[in-house]
Amino acid sequence: MVGLAGNRKVAIVHRLYPWEEEDNLDELEDLCRTAEYEVVYRLVQHRFPHPVYNIGPSKLRDLKEAVRNLGISKVIFENELKPVQEYNLAKELNVDVITRVRLILEIFTMHATSLESHLQIKLASLRYELPRAKEKVRLAKQGEQPGFHGLGAYEADVYYEEVKRQVVTISKKLEEIKRRKGWESRQRRTSGIPTISLAGYTNAGKSTIFTRLTSVPTEISEAMFTTLTTKRRLTRLDGRPAYVSDTVGFIRNVPTLLISAFMSTLMEIADSDLILLVLDVSDPIEQLRKKLEVSINTLRQIGASGLPMVVALNKIDLLTEDELRERMEDLNLEGLPAVPVSAMTGRGMEELVDAILTHLPNLVKFEAKLEYGDSCNALLEDLYNYGRVESVEYLSDGVRVVAEAPSHLVERVRVLARGKWFEIVPPRSVELRDTS
Numbered sequence: 001m002v003g004l005a006g007n008r009k010v011a012i013v014h015r016l017y018p019w020e021e022e023d024n025l026d027e028l029e030d031l032c033r034t035a036e037y038e039v040v041y042r043l044v045q046h047r048f049p050h051p052v053y054n055i056g057p058s059k060l061r062d063l064k065e066a067v068r069n070l071g072i073s074k075v076i077f078e079n080e081l082k083p084v085q086e087y088n089l090a091k092e093l094n095v096d097v098i099t100r101v102r103l104i105l106e107i108f109t110m111h112a113t114s115l116e117s118h119l120q121i122k123l124a125s126l127r128y129e130l131p132r133a134k135e136k137v138r139l140a141k142q143g144e145q146p147g148f149h150g151l152g153a154y155e156a157d158v159y160y161e162e163v164k165r166q167v168v169t170i171s172k173k174l175e176e177i178k179r180r181k182g183w184e185s186r187q188r189r190t191s192g193i194p195t196i197s198l199a200g201y202t203n204a205g206k207s208t209i210f211t212r213l214t215s216v217p218t219e220i221s222e223a224m225f226t227t228l229t230t231k232r233r234l235t236r237l238d239g240r241p242a243y244v245s246d247t248v249g250f251i252r253n254v255p256t257l258l259i260s261a262f263m264s265t266l267m268e269i270a271d272s273d274l275i276l277l278v279l280d281v282s283d284p285i286e287q288l289r290k291k292l293e294v295s296i297n298t299l300r301q302i303g304a305s306g307l308p309m310v311v312a313l314n315k316i317d318l319l320t321e322d323e324l325r326e327r328m329e330d331l332n333l334e335g336l337p338a339v340p341v342s343a344m345t346g347r348g349m350e351e352l353v354d355a356i357l358t359h360l361p362n363l364v365k366f367e368a369k370l371e372y373g374d375s376c377n378a379l380l381e382d383l384y385n386y387g388r389v390e391s392v393e394y395l396s397d398g399v400r401v402v403a404e405a406p407s408h409l410v411e412r413v414r415v416l417a418r419g420k421w422f423e424i425v426p427p428r429s430v431e432l433r434d435t436s
Contacts (some may be wrong), residue, residue: 006274009071011041011063014078015055024119026076028254029041031205037074039405053092054085060092067093076103083135100130104251116177123170127257133160144400185271187216188243191386191404195243195361197269199299200278201291202249205314208343209278210246213237215354230268236352239388240363240404246270250298252290256401259301270304274359276352277311282318283341292331308359310337312352317342361406363387368413369421376397379412 010032016021029039046058053060054077068073074096075089081099089097105128108121133156139279140156196213200205211217214233232245245268259266269275277295279288288334299305311333316324322338339355370376376399384391387405389402402425405413416423 008073009040010037010074010076011043011070011072011077012039012067012078013043013055014045014062015049016044016046017048020034024078024252026075028103031100031103031107032076032080034151035103035110037076040070041072049079052085054079054081054089060089064093065153067095076100076330083132084139085317086132086314087139088133092185100253101257108363116174119153119170119177123167123174124257124260126167126170130160130163130167133163136160178404179269182282185268192408193241193243194273194387195232195245195271196274196356196360197272197277197384198244198246198276199269199296200249200295201280202251204249204278204280204291206246206278206344208274208314209314209341209352209379210244212343212346212349213244218432237357239361240357241386241388242356242360245269250295251347259298266298266302267297268306270302272304272307273361274356275299275304275307275309276356277309277336279311280315281313281327282315284373285327287330292333308358310339310352310355312343313338313340316340316347317345318365335356364410365390365402365404365425366410366413367400367402367423367425368417369395369398369400370416375416381414382409 006046012025012028012032014025014028016023023044025042027045029042032039041063043055043059043063045055048055055063061074067075067382072095075093075098079096079099080101081089086097105121105125106116108124112118112121135158137156147262168423172235181253200206202301210231210233214235216226216231216233221293230245232243233243235244247268249264277299279292279295281288285289296305312326315326319327326352328338328340337355337359339348339352341352343349370379380389380399380401381404383401383403387403390402390404391400401413402420410424
């Protein structure tokens with residue numbers, strides 16, 4: 001686990017451009033709590049970035065005094081810092097200076113559970129370190145000692161080359177995992193079972209909804225980024241088989257290198273049949289709008305914005321009816337179907353399942369009579385596994401079955417029935433329950 005030893009007091013900093021009005025320190029503080037840091041000092045400055053320190057010299061003096069008086073062991077910037085700015089700040093403050101990206105990587109390391117997530121985080125960390133390693137080489141050649149404890153320019157150069165080598169090695173390993181996952185995805189599509197991907201801002205309650213839909217216990221936490229590795233389970237929604245997957249949550253100003261490192265994981269969302277976008281509707285309306293915008297933009301970034309989508313307005317148990325109505329009126333969902341739910345209490349989950357089923361690819365309903373034999377038994381097993389069997393009647397000369405199934409499976413039934421008794425049943429209409 002990263003950084004659990006020593007003093008955990010930190011200062012957080014956000015330097016805003018003059019035309020920006022709002023800082024992002026509340027979310028940065030939430031990230032700090034997730035990483036088990038105690039925030040004891042906050043600093044905001046409106047100005048253009050200072051070329052040496054990012055913040056201005058006067059604010060640097062304030063920060064230096066706070067570090068000395070409050071026992072601060074680390075300073076965390078919301079802004080991205082140039083490697084030389086990081087070095088200059090650390091030299092002036094005499095404590096570690098990191099950015100929001102590095103903080104997120106620390107949190108990811110704490111919560112990684114699979115080989116793939118460990119490799120993804122390692123790759124992101126190395127890509128983040130690469131320009132800094134290059135800067136350390138430059139500084140070492142000038143006689144500085146940027147974190148190398150007296151090592152010379154040659155050792156710094158070796159370090160830089162080692163970082164580049166590891167980037168190549170880990171990228172190859174992740175590419176192999178990506179190929180394997182692509183094969184698994186093709187196998188799922190061949191089965192005709194649809195995939196529903198949970199997506200949304202971190203800590204919106206996706207894991208709780210995942211548990212409600214699949215009955216599979218999962219870790220539930222108020223901390224951010226508790227889910228990094230995709231969880232996928234085969235479940236039944238009103239008798240229909242479907243895969244439900246839950247993956248890493250979105251966040252504002254997500255660093256490009258994190259999207260790049262986690263692209264194979266995020267692409268699983270783009271490869272699904274339906275996106276279930278989860279929003280914490282108990283958030284203040286302005287915050288809720290921003291989180292919706294971030295989620296939609298992230299889906300667009302990974303090529304998933306054109307997929308069918310249902311919005312789950314979660315945590316309605318924390319609101320009154322009037323508050324919920326106001327939020328639904330004020331929130332612009334651009335025509336997306338929305339269902340208010342409480343994953344914690346289960347309220348609204350039946351309506352959510354109805355909405356999901358309405359937007360999934362249709363199953364084909366049929367009646368058929370099959371002759372006894374191995375082919376019949378194997379086909380019945382597939383119908384139970386991949387379809388929704390309504391009735392099975394064992395007759396003296398065969399099996400009468402009424403079921404819904406993917407089209408490729410229905411074609412197998414038609415062939416086996418040899419045209420003696422096979423009929424497509426008109427599709428039933430699914431009506432959404434009134435959620436008002």
